Amino acid sequence: MADPPVRLQGPAIRAIDPWLPATSSPGRMRQLLSDDERARLASIASIVRFKKGALICREGDGTEAVFNITIGVVKTYKTAPDGSKHIAEFLFPGDLFGLSQEGQYANSAKAVTAVTAYVLPISSLRTHLAKEADLAFHMVSKLYQGLREAQRHAFLLANRHARSRVLMFLQFLERLQAAKGEPTNEIYLPMDRSDIAEYLAISPPAVSRAFRSLSADGIIASRDRRHVRILERQTLEALAGSQKPTVPTVR
Amino acid sequence: MADPPVRLQGPAIRAIDPWLPATSSPGRMRQLLSDDERARLASIASIVRFKKGALICREGDGTEAVFNITIGVVKTYKTAPDGSKHIAEFLFPGDLFGLSQEGQYANSAKAVTAVTAYVLPISSLRTHLAKEADLAFHMVSKLYQGLREAQRHAFLLANRHARSRVLMFLQFLERLQAAKGEPTNEIYLPMDRSDIAEYLAISPPAVSRAFRSLSADGIIASRDRRHVRILERQTLEALAGSQKPTVPTVR
DNA sequence: CGTTTAATTGAGGAAAGTCAAGTGAAGTGG
DNA sequence: CCACTTCACTTGACTTTCCTCAATTAAACG
Secondary structure, eight states: OOOOOOOOSOOOOOETTTSOOOOTTSSSOOOOHHHHHHHHHTTTTTEEEEOTOEEEEEESSBBBEEEEESSEEEEEEEOOOSOOOEEEEETTTTEOOOOOOSSOOSSSEEEEEEEEEEEHHHHHHHHHHHHHHHHHHHHHHHHHHHHHHHHHHHHEEEEEEHHHHHHHHHHHHHHHHHHHHHOEEEEEEOHHHHHHHHHSOHHHHHHHHHHHHHHHTTSSEEEETTEEESOHHHHHHHHHHHHSSSSSSSO | OOOOOOOSOOOOOOEOOSSSSTTTTTOOEHHHHHHHHHHHHHHOEEEEEOOTTTEEOTTTTTEEEEEEEEEEEEEEEEEEESSSSEEEEETTTOOOOOSSSSSSSSSEEEEESSSEEEEEEHHHHHHHHHHHHHHHHHHHHHHHHHHHHHHHHHHHOOOOHHHHHHHHHHHHHHHHHHHHHOOSSEEOOOSHHHHHHHTSOOOOHHHHHHHHHHHHHHHEEEEEEEEEEOOOOOHHHHHHHHHHSSSOOOO
16 A cells, blocks of 8 residues: 554544645644543444455445544545446545444445544544533534535536536425424525525536426426426425436426 | 514523524524623623624634624625635524634634624633633534534635635645654545535536646646646645636736 | 616536546555 | 456447526516
């Protein structure tokens, strides 16, 4: 592997700014844990090795452990309903993965190269965090939720078709409404078309055409520019996940 | 606004699973803070209002406060070098924004509707967190780094052109190498082409053509499939951010 | 009610997708 | 060590989809 030798003195969490140019300031990777913290984490951690190509965890499976990579590269991905895969992240030494919100892995993980990693049982970790923090754990949850939201955004953008992107966006807004306890028979769009266009990374005309096309196919209906009703949920769900612009006669 | 009446008893942080269908389990939005925690946060918070369209903060500006939305919708976005904007998130009541890693706002924020929000001065907040946590704050940093990484991924995907996506991906790998203290004259790609294709959400042929095209233009050169050298950094930087597939004669 | 801004619609062109065939590299077994 | 098999990658031809740009219509605002 291309990784430098690592002193196995305990889990290491490293961070670098994803938006910083590589040239501006070299060697910015920071070790986030003190030696003390690493040692304490090491007490609840064990080491595992995965062969290249090995499946580390599957999305939807119950979360039992968090992984901290020592050597190698891991990819996390989601499998769409139609079987196509979208890679969420590439993970490198110093990275964490396997965190979850509702007790299930959000993504599948696979070893891109041979991998050595620390396994931190989620129960021990949680106890640990509870001892040290409280409010902070909530902040962590929130941040992690934001993280997954961003990943979902990327997932949306990974879809080539304007229609699918718009439908995923409608699902997004619908979920928000549902979570607020509001009726979801009609979706309210608080933003204008150009905002939607930017979020979906398509041109405003494409947004317009997508709405029109979806209405023409009877999948949605809009009372006005800010209120959309879902007519064919079945078709919507299928289309939102799929890489195909139209569903092959869902009946 | 379409928001329900809110009892202003302090900052509220809410989370819902971005990957959960809206229909499966309604009303899943969870309040992450206890009344106690909200009260304590309220002691360091003040309330601000923004008119629709108001600029709340600008990317790159020094972080002074974190915002917690009470009423309204906010968008956070990044402005690309060529002036085009990519929206990172739409934010709703219960959401936080304005967090930063290096003391600078990662995104600009603008009020999509009229907005009411709590302002939490970053200094007070940090003191607060430090009192309650320690390891947890590090976890927060890490998670936030992951969040921004995901946002960057979305940003990458927002670019229509295969060449630009590939270049952004090379920047990503280069930054990682630089952070590890390894030489960056040559970039090592630990993953195969189909992995890259999935991450960039383009077809393997498109990856191939992009590499070929970039090599033909003298922007990069590849020793073999896993080693790439950047020849024209100037052009690369310009192309990686731009929505245009080729740079209009950078000289 | 007029003016400004947002959204839609239409036509032509560019880019990536798809599918299939061909080439190269890597790993396997004699 | 070399030949064989296999898998990854590349290349080419054709189709699909969206972007661009401009003109038109609809909505928002004073």
